[in-house]
Amino acid sequence: MYRTHNCGALRMADIGKEVTLSGWVQKSRDKGFMMWIDLRDRYGITQLIFTEEKTPPALFEMARSLGREYVVTVKGTVIERSSKNDKIPTGAIELEVLNMEILNISKTPPFTIEDETDGGDDLRMTYRYLDLRRNPVQQSIIFRSKLAMATRKYLSDTGFIEVETPVLIKSTPEGARDFVVPSRMNKGQFYALPQSPQTFKQLLMVAGLDKYFQIVKCFRDEDLRADRQPEFTQIDCEMAFVTQEEILNTFEGLTKHLFKETLGVSLADFPRMTYDDAVRLYGSDKPDLRFDMPFVELNELAQGRGFPVFDNSELVVGICVKGEAENNSNKDIKKLTEWMQRPQIGAKGLVYVKYGQDGSIKSSVGKFYSEEDLKAWGDKMGAEKGDIVYVLSGETDKTRKQLSELRLEMGRRLGLMKAGDFKPLWVVDFPLLEWDEESERFHAMHHPFTSPKQSEIPNMLNGDHETMKNLKADAYDLVINGSEIGGGSIRIHDRALQSKNFKLLGFTPEEAEEQFGFLLGAFEYGAPPHGGIAFGFDRLCAVLNGQASIRDFIAFPKNNQGRDMMIDAPSIISGEQLEELGIDLALKEEV
């Protein structure tokens, strides 16, 4: 037996007991006549003590020989510490070691195994098994486990059944790129890894399973932006015989439960906002509502006064930043303007109006507008003495996106996005389709299985092109603090409507049949009305912990090139394997 207790267990009440512990050498302090070692495991740290007086010389020597991260098992007596450490739960005691065995030695780790490490990202990923020994990373992984358990318990307790859907499925070119798997038994054919279990969960509803969930790995072969992973995890859910209202209530309940269970935070009822309002008021379909600072449109007040930039703009829109008039010098504003003009944001310029504490009004467009004009802007925007207003103009969509960036930057600079403050929001009434000017075709705003609102069905079946652009769907996102953590919709359950949607999305009837014939077929055998939602589980972990990156909530993440640095995957495979699979490499020489 390697231990009677773990390294976080011993307390004053254990004094006098003879115990066995096992763990890693975190650090040692050698005073010559006395020596202490911090022994670490997942559960905590216990201090070991060796003294010239009591420790046999050979044992003392062995203790001195231990390096960082050596693995030992020790037997000893629990004694009271003379100087207690109230920062750790075991800080009142220490272990007077009687016996020790070195279970394994360790080379010096390539970075320090401390809360703050000196290791860079690549090094940490290559030695992820050492990075995972660090308390913050280990706690993130443990948090994830708890969150998954709490999710499963809540959903099981409310009648949901967890069903495993297959990982080896069929490639469908719609949406993102699939990872594919060549089939040896069916040469020339491929499985695909699921981007989500969407069609399977719908089939489970057709099958009468009624309430389904699964915490499930999904796969997308996309060019990886920062903080995207080729494999990621979803809480995937579907219900039959439900309206949007019931789905929102069910998963608002889940979300509240998870916050309560894992953080002890009680969330109030979630507000709802239409997609159109979110975009109009915050320039984003995932507004961070930890602070308000809504957009105010100024077209009426700012156009037709002879300022050509505004006059020629589709939209003139601003935000009011409270109490910041005096804190921003012309130099500061110049720098901010340059920040807005970077290619990532692409604003042409930035107009400001300062409403001074002394009643003065100063603006970069002062020569085009009277003080009365600027006062009217301020009134519309709710600006008071001491506030500053920033205004952008241009093409509507672009301008909103730029102003959204500015709004978030103001939130960051003013500390308005507080850790521990959670502002959930349902964004509802998404458009069904999105017209892509470039490819001259519709894309599904959510996915091809999303239903238009009941009232829109006749429009969808018979409407013209303009009507299609304006169709609204029973589609919704759950947004927390500016992160989309979930999204879903009521689905189509009628073959004719689904076929129409495929047609709008540019599928020929043959392509629709080839790729989704099984689903269209299923709709002919009594498919019930149904809908669902999927949560990004990695993102949910991060948001609950106020972290920007999902990386530390994934035990073995891949880097931005899709590589696992630790195991060095992907890698080449043997010619024999390729032959068995019936494929050749078609590599062109890079020049």
Next chain:
Amino acid sequence: MYRTHNCGALRMADIGKEVTLSGWVQKSRDKGFMMWIDLRDRYGITQLIFTEEKTPPALFEMARSLGREYVVTVKGTVIERSSKNDKIPTGAIELEVLNMEILNISKTPPFTIEDETDGGDDLRMTYRYLDLRRNPVQQSIIFRSKLAMATRKYLSDTGFIEVETPVLIKSTPEGARDFVVPSRMNKGQFYALPQSPQTFKQLLMVAGLDKYFQIVKCFRDEDLRADRQPEFTQIDCEMAFVTQEEILNTFEGLTKHLFKETLGVSLADFPRMTYDDAVRLYGSDKPDLRFDMPFVELNELAQGRGFPVFDNSELVVGICVKGEAENNSNKDIKKLTEWMQRPQIGAKGLVYVKYGQDGSIKSSVGKFYSEEDLKAWGDKMGAEKGDIVYVLSGETDKTRKQLSELRLEMGRRLGLMKAGDFKPLWVVDFPLLEWDEESERFHAMHHPFTSPKQSEIPNMLNGDHETMKNLKADAYDLVINGSEIGGGSIRIHDRALQSKNFKLLGFTPEEAEEQFGFLLGAFEYGAPPHGGIAFGFDRLCAVLNGQASIRDFIAFPKNNQGRDMMIDAPSIISGEQLEELGIDLALKEEV
């Protein structure tokens, strides 16, 4: 709102209530002036009633128009049934329908949606969404969900952390064949899908996670035998600082808990048997102990008496079948002998000795052995009056396998393998290595990471070839009713020992480094002693339900050619996809 109650909810106490139900039309009975419809959902069946007297004619007409599997929502009043059905929980009431809407129609299903269906396997798999509507299949899927939840709860409550390991990993030719995934971002390179998370769970132990579990999909590209799936699910577990004893106790605890939770069955402590004993006594490393009927070796008593077949055999071994002497005519025994001689078993012949109720002894080898000889056999085998003894002989391994088949067949014929009777068994002390005469190399009996017993380590590091053949490992299987439902081992945590094992298994040092360098490297940074186990989750579901096949416990299984008949996968992918992935098809024309 589609329903106020589900179809399994209403009772006498609800009489008089106005309720809304939704579901599928299971069947209807039309008496002309009166009509009943069984409305079905996941939760049960509720009877709807329509009467000439009370139902508006248009509604009655609509009811008559409904076909099997139509989806409807009905509003009505709960009334007491005149003739109650005590076979279903809602059998005391029926719903007098006031209002009905047809939510979806259905074509006539290709097979009956009943407990016993008329659909063949292929048809059921093609329309799996209809097959899943059948109660036994739906209950199997729900059982699986419950079993997973009970597993997770038990392991979480005992300090295990569920960690998701990656699905896109590295191909390693050892073991079964990998499914591989071409990487678009790293052309010419491939990920592999995990055959198990073995190395990752070991790295989690190196990382100090201490107690890990995961219910996880695994993948093997094998030629599918009956009841094998290319993707299957494991309960995968690992612990650090543990001995084999602690692992066996922990997972015996889990297994007992699962039986209690899902079946209400209390299992007694599991017996243990060494691999050598299991093979010697039952000819199998997974004996079905619902009945005993052990092997008895007769070499001493049967050789040297002038019967050349036995004299030239490595092993003479038999079983005693109680009370079956009088039930087997010579014709029966001839048929049984032919059954044993089929190529699947391959016995050369079958010797019997009947110990008659009248004290007579009859045997097919009576002319070679005296009655005294045969009596001595009987004594050794515990044969009493009325019993029959079957004896096989030949090369030891083959003979044991043949006799094991005979033993199981006797168990089946005599009804000794009772449903609801569960006989778990730990088989321990597996050999570390298995010598393959054909390829003249060692194979790992469990896997290449399994540790020899502590006492065997010096033998392994320094022993000769014969010593290697006899090394015993800390490896164990959990067997229930003749099915292996779990297996595991204490792992190697020392680089030198692991390297030695790779060498024995035929890896060059370069190959070992190329494929498992990350693990060997991890062993140099304070790897703790560790070990674990994995349960076949699909098989566990089947064994708990006394089912031979795992198929109905998988929502969307693949057939024996690895095809998903419903979605028709695998399938061809576009030339564009192939090009992006940097691969070509290398298909040869079949002649």
